[in-house]
Amino acid sequence: xxxxxxxxxxxxxxxxxxxxxxxxxxxxxxxxxxxxxxxxxxxxxxxxxxxxxxxxxxxxxxxxxxxxxxxxxxxxxxxxxxxxxxxxxxxxxxxxxxxxxxxxxxxxxxxxxxxxxxxxxxxxxxxxxxxxxxxxxxxxxxxxxxxxxxxxxxxxxxxxxxxxxxxxxxxxxxxxxxxxxxxxxxxxxxxxxxxxxxxxxxxxxxxxxxxxxxxxxxxxxxxxxxxxxxxxxxxxxxxxxxxxxxxxxxxxxxxxxxxxxxxxxxxxxxxxxxxxxxxxxxxxxxxxxxxxxxxxxxxxxxxxxxxxxxxxxxxxxxxxxxxxxxxxxxxxxxxxxxxxxxxxxxxxxxxxxxxxxxxxxxxxxxxxxxxxxxxxxxxxxxxxxxxxxxxxxxxxxxxxxxxxxxxxxxxxxxxxxxxxxxxxxxxxxxxxxxxxxxxxxxxxxxxxxxxxxxxxxxxxxxxxxxxxxxxxxxxxxxxxxxxxxxxxxxxxxxxxxxxxxxxxxxxxxxxxxxxxxxxxxxxxxxxxxxxxxxxxxxxxxxxxxx
Amino acid sequence: xxxxxxxxxxxxxxxxxxxxxxxxxxxxxxxxxxxxxxxxxxxxxxxxxxxxxxxxxxxxxxxxxxxxxxxxxxxxxxxxxxxxxxxxxxxxxxxxxxxxxxxxxxxxxxxxxxxxxxxxxxxxxxxxxxxxxxxxxxxxxx
Numbered sequence: 001x002x003x004x005x006x007x008x009x010x011x012x013x014x015x016x017x018x019x020x021x022x023x024x025x026x027x028x029x030x031x032x033x034x035x036x037x038x039x040x041x042x043x044x045x046x047x048x049x050x051x052x053x054x055x056x057x058x059x060x061x062x063x064x065x066x067x068x069x070x071x072x073x074x075x076x077x078x079x080x081x082x083x084x085x086x087x088x089x090x091x092x093x094x095x096x097x098x099x100x101x102x103x104x105x106x107x108x109x110x111x112x113x114x115x116x117x118x119x120x121x122x123x124x125x126x127x128x129x130x131x132x133x134x135x136x137x138x139x140x141x142x143x144x145x146x147x148x149x150x151x152x153x154x155x156x157x158x159x160x161x162x163x164x165x166x167x168x169x170x171x172x173x174x175x176x177x178x179x180x181x182x183x184x185x186x187x188x189x190x191x192x193x194x195x196x197x198x199x200x201x202x203x204x205x206x207x208x209x210x211x212x213x214x215x216x217x218x219x220x221x222x223x224x225x226x227x228x229x230x231x232x233x234x235x236x237x238x239x240x241x242x243x244x245x246x247x248x249x250x251x252x253x254x255x256x257x258x259x260x261x262x263x264x265x266x267x268x269x270x271x272x273x274x275x276x277x278x279x280x281x282x283x284x285x286x287x288x289x290x291x292x293x294x295x296x297x298x299x300x301x302x303x304x305x306x307x308x309x310x311x312x313x314x315x316x317x318x319x320x321x322x323x324x325x326x327x328x329x330x331x332x333x334x335x336x337x338x339x340x341x342x343x344x345x346x347x348x349x350x351x352x353x354x355x356x357x358x359x360x361x362x363x364x365x366x367x368x369x370x371x372x373x374x375x376x377x378x379x380x381x382x383x384x385x386x387x388x389x390x391x392x393x394x395x396x397x398x399x400x401x402x403x404x405x406x407x408x409x410x411x412x413x414x415x416x417x418x419x420x421x422x423x424x425x426x427x428x429x430x431x432x433x434x435x436x437x438x439x440x441x442x443x444x445x446x447x448x449x450x451x452x453x454x455x456x457x458x459x460x461x462x463x464x465x466x467x468x469x470x471x472x473x474x475x476x477x478x479x480x481x482x483x484x485x486x487x488x489x490x491x492x493x494x495x496x497x498x499x500x501x502x503x504x505x506x507x508x509x510x511x512x513x514x515x516x517x518x519x520x521x522x523x524x525x526x527x528x529x530x531x532x533x534x535x536x537x538x539x540x541x542x543x544x545x546x
Numbered sequence: 547x548x549x550x551x552x553x554x555x556x557x558x559x560x561x562x563x564x565x566x567x568x569x570x571x572x573x574x575x576x577x578x579x580x581x582x583x584x585x586x587x588x589x590x591x592x593x594x595x596x597x598x599x600x601x602x603x604x605x606x607x608x609x610x611x612x613x614x615x616x617x618x619x620x621x622x623x624x625x626x627x628x629x630x631x632x633x634x635x636x637x638x639x640x641x642x643x644x645x646x647x648x649x650x651x652x653x654x655x656x657x658x659x660x661x662x663x664x665x666x667x668x669x670x671x672x673x674x675x676x677x678x679x680x681x682x683x684x685x686x687x688x
Contacts, residue, residue, distance in 0.1 A: 011670050011682040018668050025663065026637065034657065042608065043637050125608065155672045155682070161644035162617055162675070165610025242614050247583075281621055282674050285683040292686065 004137070004369055005066050006151050006296050008116045015158065016113045019120055023047050024106035031103065046164070048122030049105055053421050056100040058108060059122040064132035064150040064174070065093030065372040069363035072370050074115040076355030082108050087355065089340060089348040091412060091461055092171070093131050093372040094122060098419050120158060125166045127157035127238070131173045133181045134337075134373040137297060138381040140329045143195050146176035148293040149203070149230070152285060156231050163238050167245035168253035170238070171210075182374060183464060183488035185209045185218045188255045189237060196224050203230040207237055207267070208259030211458035215494050216256040221268045227290060229275075232283045236275035240267065299330075300367040300382055306332025310385055317392050319443070320403035325388070334385050336366075338378040338395060339402040339410060343439045344432050347413045348376030357398050365391045374461075375412055375449075377405065407442040408450050408515065409435045412461050416454030416471065417478070423454035425471025425478035426504075433508045438515065445515050448528045451486070464488040466529040467514060468495040469507060480507035484514065484540055485532045496537060499545055510544055517543045548601065548631040548651035552639075552661060555627055555648050560599040580631075587615035594624045602647070604632040613645045620646035620676035639664045646676030 008016070023043075030040040044050075048059035060075070067075075075095055079087045082104050083097040090096055100108070112118055121128055130150040137145040153172055157163070163170070173184045176193035184190035190206035202224040209218025225233045241255045244262075259267045308331055312318040324337045338358060341347050350358070358378055362370045365387055366380035373379055383391060395401045404410045411434065414420065416427030431452055438445070451465030455472070462468030468483035479501040486495030502510050515528070517540060522531045532540070550559065564580030565573055567589055578599040581587060590597065600619060602612040616628055629649035630642050636656050643665060650661075670682050680688075 009686070011685065014670050015668065015672070015682075022664075022667055025660075029636075029660065034660070039635060125610075158672050159641075159668065160673055161641040162613045163610070164641055165608055165613065165638075167610075239614055242610060247609060247611075277621070285681070286687055288687045289683040 004297065004300050004367055005068060006063075006147075006293060012155075013113075013116070016116070016118045016120070019047075019118060020106060020109045020113050023109055027102060027106055042124055044105075046121055046124040046126060047105070047109065048119035049100070049102075050123060051421070052098065052419050053417075054419070055098065056102055056105065057096055057098050057419065058100045058105060058119060059090070059094050059096045060112060060117060060119050061122050061129040062094050062117075062372050063154050064130055064136070064147050065134055065374075066136075066147060067370045067372065068115075069359040069368045069370070071115045071117055072359035072362065073356050074111065074117070076352040076359065078108055078111055079352040079355065081111075086349055086351045088346075088415065089350065089372050089376050089378070091374050091376060091414075091459060092129055093134075093374055094129055095372070096415075098415070123169075124164075125168050125170075126164045127160060127166075127170045127172065130154055130157070131171070131182055131187075131374060133175050133177065134371040134379045135181065135326065135335050135381060136176070136371075137299065138328050138333075138335045139177055140327050141179055142177040144176050144193055144201060145294075145297050146174045146193055148290060148297050149191065149193060150174040151293050152231065152290055153234070156234070156285070163242055166238070166242055167247045168250065168255075170241075170255065172234075178490055180489040180492075183461070183492075185492045186211055186215070186461075186464060186488060187218065189234065190218050191230070194224065200226070202226050203233070205233060205237065207271075208256040208264070210254050210256040211461060211463050212254065213251055213456040213458070214256065215458070215463040216260060217492050217494070218256070219259070219264045221264060221271065228284060228287050229279065231285060232278050233271075233275055235283050236271045236278050239274050239278075240270045244270075300369075302330040302333060302382070303384065304331075306384060306386065308332055308385060310388065314389070316396075316401075316403075317389055320392055320401060321388065323403040323407065324405040328382065330382070332385055334383055334388060336380040336383050336388070336391065337373065337405045338380065338400050339404055340377050340400075341404055341410045341435070342399055342402045343409060344436050346428050347411050347431050350378075354398055354400060357394070358400070361391060361394055375410065377410070404442060406447045406449060408438045408445055408448040408467075409442050410449070411435060412449075412451040412465070414453050414460035416452075416460075420454065422457060423471070424456075424473035425454050425480065427452045427454040427460055427471060430469060430471070430480065430504060430507060433504070434511050437508050437512055441515070441519075445519065446527060448515070449487075450511070461488070462486070463494045464492070465495060466527075466532070467511060469511075472501065474501065478504060480504065482507065482510050482514070482544070484537065485529065487529055498537065498541055513543050514540055548629070548653075550629055550649040550651045551655055552650040552665075553648070554643075557627075559649075560627065562599070564599060564601040581612070581615055583609050583611040585615070587618045588622075590619065591622050594619075594622060594626075597624070598626045599629060600624070600626065601629045601631045601651075604630060604634055607633045607635050607638055613641065616642070616645040616647055617676045636660045636664045640667060644671065644675040644677045644679070
């Protein structure tokens, strides 16, 4: 196996092992009554353990979405050993297990620690798992691999003593290309690695984005922070938030509200003052530490002299290539997305067998590496084009060959009322019905990002969907609002509600009507989003309610 | 004043009750002050030379403003006692210690064995904080 991703040293391993023992002790104190449920709750949450509608749910961190074959294999084994034989990949590039027993949770953490994984800070009002670009290290358009910076943030944020009881949860994303594939500006802090006029790398800081009930796009507060100061800058941004973020109302406690209420300029001024103070407090790891991490993310040994040609004679294969594969920076290679969105399936779910199969295929075809995407799919980042057909056949045989990346069937959905105690409505059945209804037309419709949340917390990113669906409770029945025009990425926009909501069947009809209007109205080369932006809401309202 | 259950200092504890930050400025002889979550720790900086005890109150464990207050005071050079009072639980002790607290007066006394296990749990830390411990990166590149 190559050394393409970060490997723990004894310090990292000791920290994760100590956490397993700490959690074992916390569970013991809960079970023997020393801890009340109220006291235990924040502790289990900081270990990613939620009490859901039917059972405990464990959320495991996949730092910046990167997994080795051995790690993916272990995730499959955990699904078999402790759950019902499957797991659910999330919009935070993590994995969740939905049927966990409390007394077994410490054993799961011990199994994870053996493959350098953990569930640290996957919940709670602390700094969560840092997300990144799923094509990091493979993308042709990146200025550098963003993951070393995300790893440095992972270490700095792990058990941060000052920031473990923030006003609210805190999410950071790091990208390194103009094409934003990580919804960076919808994070509490979004960092884009950029190159300045002198050719040096640095961090552009966007602060105060987020979804939830008050969606906001993060403003740029600092265009360039040198690499030997960016942890200190993050510390300053967090300190101002921890001190002044609202704690009187959990719905106004995210940093976006603070930035909005203070105003971007005043927030930035306070951060700059704190930054100047912290610069002399020896917060920043030396550049040598960043270099140590970077060395572990070195490119794999790509073969040279490979052909870029593909045999496209099998039409099903050709369709899959066109939909699910993207250009790689190395000649002869391609980056592959494995869709976890089969028609009528549960978005993001994978069985234990599928996880182990993907693990084996990663070892065989992709330098032992996989990525989890925020759209709840899996990426094999470095596949040789001359081996792509064999890979596709293996995937297709396992039900993993769905050719629908970024099509209407590639739906993001939260777990919804089928699992989640916060939800107002089910998300999964709506996703299944829409997928089935539009399956025959999805290639004709083309790119259409559809995102469903089962409550206002927006875990399903409905604000950022070209079509968004929000499940609400309306006098005791599930009701679904339709939003149009949302988008993540470099041209981030927030979706607008069309009007009165629909029942479960009505929302499926409404989505179909919107796609029909698009098909009848689109100009040459326009995606659904482009047509909406050109013609506006009125024609869609007419089609839906007229 | 809350009596400390755990104290990591050798000097004699201050017996005076901590006065509020508001009234502190007027009481030129007060040596102990009590900080509430909404108080601005930096208001105390001009007076640090005469303060011997700062109590930082945690009315509920989830309100983490006291962690920032503690670090701000230590970063400014405060060397007197920094006592966490209120809803102080076992699993916050190590974070508080790292932020510069050196005395702990939980409203509900803690199991001493659990507390000492919590203080000693993590042999390695990733960050610079107010406790003088060398972060992992310093050890890697020592």
